Amino acid sequence: MQTTVLAALSRYAVNPRWRFRPEQPSHDLDVEDIIAAQRRAVESTFDSDPNKPTLLNDFGLSLKLRFDRLGNLQDLEDAIAAQRRAEELMLDCHPFKPSLLSNLGSSLRSRFQRLGRLQDLENAVTIQRRAVDLTPDGHPSKSNRLSHLGLSLRLRFQRFGDLHDVDDAISAQRHAAIITPNTHPYKPIQLNNLGLSLRSRFERLYNVQDLEDAITAQRLAVELIPDGHLNKPACLDSLGGSLSVRFKRFGNLQDLEQAISTKHRAVVLTPDSHPIKPGWLNNLGLSLRWRFDCLGDPQDLDSAVTAQRRASELMPDDCPDKPICLNNLGGSLRLRFERVGDPQDAEDAISVQNRAVDLTPQGHANRPLYLIDLGLSLKSKLRQSPSRSQFVSAYNAFMGAAQPMAGPPIIRLRAALVGSNMCAEYPQFDCYRDMALRACQSMLESIPALIWLGQSISHRLEQLSGYGIGPAITAAASLAISAGKLSLALEWLEEGRAIVWGQLTQLRDPLDDLRVCHPGPADKLRGLSAALEGAGRRSTVTAGRSIQAVDEPNEAGLIEAGSGPRTTLEDEAREHHNLAAEYEALLAQIRTLEGFESFLRPKSLAQLAPACQDGPVAVINIDRERCDALVLCRPRNVVHVPLPKFSLQAAEDVRSLLVASIHGRDARLSQEERGVYQPSFRDDMRDTLKTLWVCIVEPVLSSIKSELVAPASGGLPHITWCATGPLSSLPLHAAGIYNETEPSAPKAPDLVVSSYTPSLSVLLAAHLKPRDPSSATEVRILAVSQPKTPGQSPLPCTVAEANVVVRHFPECTTHLSDKEATVDTVFDAMAQHDWVHLACHGAQDARSPTSSAFYLHDGMLALARLMSLSQQRAGLAVLSACQTAKGDQQLPEETMHLAAGMLSAGYRSIIATMWSIVDADGPVLADTLYAELKHNLGVGDGLRVAYALHEAVVELRREVGEENFVRWVPFVHFGV
Incomplete structure (x- = not known):
């Protein structure tokens, strides 16, 4: 009987008729009969029988394959139990031990993806490393086991952000691809998965070579895999995804054209009955929308709506990807409404995006994304027919996305920014100011978490510039000033500047200080931060999904990309909620440690006050709406000095004039170059210093006369300037009226001794x-x-x-x-x-x-x-x-x-x-x-x-x- 069962399993594993394809049910042998026969064989065989471990492994494989098709968690639990027992009974010297370990690791990885148990993923990586180590070089399954190890390492990187994991994943998958000949049926799969790992590392470090290598690997995968192969559409979509990433990074329209072409082929090669067909349609629709953004051809936008509407129709409501499809369809409808003006598109956009929100449980990491897009659709309709109720609905959507721990920090930040900007657009509603202040508060609360992104400095500079965090901070402070909340304005300005400046310089952040004293909590906090940051960051349904191969003693077969059961939305929400709760609990624990009571909390005015012990500190805030100085003085009060004669445009104009005057001087001037700037520089500088005096320095010094106290040793009083935006590169310390006919005209150097600081925290x-x-x-x-x-x-x-x-x-x-x-x-x-x-x-x-x-x-x-x-x-x-x-x-x-x-x-x-x-x-x-x-x-x-x-x-x-x-x-x- 054992021989019959093993032979049947071998046929089952390699025969495509038994791969559980939805459009082609199994024939000749029912999987239930296979599992029943294997169960009887396992139960009737003593542990001392040398065949027992192999029988357990085969039984576990069958259970795992049934789980992949039907999603019954008990099958996966039983598979892991059988494979664990096989591992215990099988000696390390057994030739099938590496195969068993690789299969057990894959089962543990699947359970992690279903239940979110971190230990399962750790065990999967450890066990698959053992499988690779026990497999001698030259063994025909070496490459497959390396590839499986790479899949688990990449998954751990996606969850926790440790760059060592993605480096090791790429190394293992690259090795697998190198030792596998192009004629091997697994080579395209290995190349595709290598490309996905390279793309993941590019999206973290923005090393262009990683993206180029990813596209090269995935192109070869598409070339090697025949059109009739059931994994061909997945390879095409993966290549299209990488081409789309390169297009978004560099703007080469040819990349987008090729992405659309490959994604269209993936759609054509996939029957409507295939469960992944809606995913390919969704991704094709996104690329068509991007091409519309570039070329403005309305046919592209219509085609995008058609593809995404079809994706939503084909996908059942209980599919975890359904909200993504609905949300993306809503985005295309909103865009068409904004371009064409058909009110029905606006109504349809709001309707499908409301469904996306409703289908997504509270606590799910993607829910804030859907709320933001719903808010944007409501805001678009608001522009057409302004009403207080519509304004409040849009605002509530944005603020729902901006709630603490609702989603990744960058998403919460974006929601708060959009919400506060919308409030500024509609001052006619009596509630706008209070709502805007709440949005600004949410924005400031979301910025600190960005410290732990772990991305390159160049990417963070782009991100900070792209999201306009600097201007948003000055706008928030301006709003607080206009509301008479001076202390709050100063605290916000300081918190935002301190964090942004720290990001720009890659300086020691609070986590570095924590690690010196308490390395355990620091490392755990970084891991949790990375896990929360990586949660729910998809707009494409199958972006980054790997194609897997099943490793078993006889011969490995393929399973379809995406055909296995996905974690449910409730499971994903539960995992994200648990991560958020663990993060908050750890943060509370850290704040009980000596010296870390205010860890990651904004400094209050009382905490900032000692910064002025050497004299007043004048923080100059320049916003598009207004310009003000907030002067922190010795009595720990904040003096507000309106600067109505100055503006952001004036600051940019003055700086441009000064930069033009000194352009090209990158080395210290020699003795012979003393007069190089005369007279043009003298005239430009005289005008600059006069503007700075009249518009900024004189009003500040006049308003704080009583606070400007000379030191006990004599001399002039001291002031420190903390400027924002373009003003930070202008010479406030030398401001004054410089006129040969008026030698006694007022000048800052004659009245005060000046210093500068990037922030009060410094x-x-x-x-x-x-x-x-x-x-x-x-x-x-x-x-x-x-x-x-x-x-x-x-x-x-x-x-x-x-x-x-x-x-x-x-x-x-x-x-x-x-x-x-x-x-x-x-x-x-x-x-x-x-x-x-x-x-x-x-x-x-x-x-x-x-x-x-x-x-x-x-x-x-x-x-x-x-x-x-x-x-x-x-x-x-x-x-x-x-x-x-x-x-x-x-x-x-x-x-x-x-x-x-x-x-x-x-x-x-x-x-x-x-x-x-x-x-x-x-x-x-x-x-x-x-x-x-x-x-x-x-x-x-x-x-x-x-x-x-x-x-x-x-x-x-x-x-x-x-x-x-x-x-x-x-x-x-x-x-x-």
Whole structure:
């Protein structure tokens, strides 16, 4: 009997007639009879029988295949139990042991996909690794087992975001494809799945080569698989998906044309009775809609609606993909309504999207997506016939999507942004302001979770720019100001800027600090964050679905892509809800730990107040609607200074004028270039400084006269400027009326000593750093000069500049010059010194700010490396390099530059330049600067670099002439 059963199972496994195809039921042998016979064989065989493990494995395979078709969870449980028992009875040296392990791993992976038990996925990966390790090279099933391991690793990556998993998946699947000949029937499947893993890694890291390799692999898969093969449509759709991704990334219309062509072939090759046909139709409809967006051909939009309507009709309501199809159909209908204006399209869009929401359980990660799209359709109808009820309905849809833990952070952020923008569009409704404030609050609450995306800095810059987070934050603050909620406005502005700035610079985030003290909770939190972020991020029904092969002792056969049971929407919602609850519980636990009571909570006004201990901090908010200053003063109150004469457009115009004047100057100016900017630069700068004085600086200083208190040691009062948007790269510290006929006209440098900060949090962190030594003999100074950097223009005065430091602090200064100043030498020396003076070239990398660097003799010392220094006593950094405080107008927040980066690297106080300086001015300014520093070291409240720099600039200004702006204006101070 055993021989008969095994022979029957072998026929069943390889004969396509018994593959449970919906359009072609099984013949000759009923699967129920097979399972019954196998069950009898297993029960009648003693454990000591050497055939028992093989019988158990075969029985488990049959149960697993029935589960794949019918979805009875008990079949999967029984299959796992049988395969586990087989594993226990079979020795590792048994030739079938690797096959058994691979099959058990696949069953565990299926149970994870059904029930969401994390341990099942972990066990699947562990067991399939063992299967691969036990399979000798050259074995015909080696490639199949590698491919199965790759599937589990990719799934774990999708759930938890660990890049090591997708790297290992690609490595295993690439190895599988390499050792499998093109004539092997599994080769197309392996290539397709390799392509999906490569695409997954591209979507995380945005390495273009991954996407190119994915398309190459999937093209070959399509070429190798015959048209009649039941997996051909899946390979075509996967290739179409990757081509669509490349189109969306680079905009090459040829990619979209090819995507539509391959997806259309997938549809044509799939009968209507096939359960995956609606998925291919949905994906084809999406690509047709994208082509309409590019070319505007209404036929494409009509075809998209037709395809997606057909997909929705073919798909039963209990299919977990039904809401996706309905939602995408609604999006195409809304688009057609906006272009053609047929009210029926708007009604149909709202109707099908309401169905998508209704079919999706509360707590499901996709529900916020459907709510956003429903809100957009309601908003489109609102434009045609404005009414308060329609406005409230659209708003409620957006806010339902923006609820905490409702979905991935980027989706919640988008919902809140759209909701707040809609409120701004309809101020005629009396409820708009309160509703807008709630939307802004939701937006700010969703931003912190973006810290853990784990994506490349370039992608995060695109994401921040694409979603307009910077302007949204300033708009939220503007709204709070108009509502009279000044403290809230300042808190929002600070929270948003601190997070965005931290994202741009890849600085230490709260999770890094947590990991130092409590690595276990930190790693668990990162995993949960990645799992929540990856949940429910599909608009295509079968995007990223792998094609699997069944590994068994006799011969492996194929199952159809997507023919196995999918996790139900209720199961998916339950899994997401459990993840969210676990995340919240862990967050609450972390907040009980000493020092982490406010972990991931916005700082309150009381917590921000210490930032003004060195004088008022003026936060300038520029929005399209209004411009205001919020000044945080010593009494811990916020003074509101309206700035009606200034605007976002004015700031952009002033910055453009200034940038045009200094365009092309990427190196420090030589002695011969002193007059290069005259007279055009002088005139432009005079106008710029007057505008800044009249519109911003004078109103602020006038409004806080009583708060501007001179230090006990005498001198001018101190103020710190924290600017947003284009204003952050303009010289507020030098604002004033510069006119030769009116030498006594008001000017900021004559009234206050100015500093800058990217955010209040940066100031707070700087205040917590240890003070410098109390005497000039204790401070340790590193001076670096690069007069002839290879590949750069000469800077002959840098040596004299460094010698000035040595002259003022002869006993405690280390001078590294020319060939001595290598990257490694300077890096090591910086860790041993309190101050550093860098007289060299600098370079700013706008796309990857932590790659911004200082040019040394043998290479570039980047911020990313400097941030790894242990800077316990890092006090002052003088960056006498090119444009070290020059922002980039392409960034959401232009305060990202070398000076701001050095603050984050651990230094309390930074002196930098806004544009290239005259080379000969370096030693002159350094002489006065270090004389002042030496005189005031250890006096009063410690090192006051801002005052020393102010005196040095006053001296330089006197020497070169007040209207020689190019010489003295660029020097600025950051920090405390």
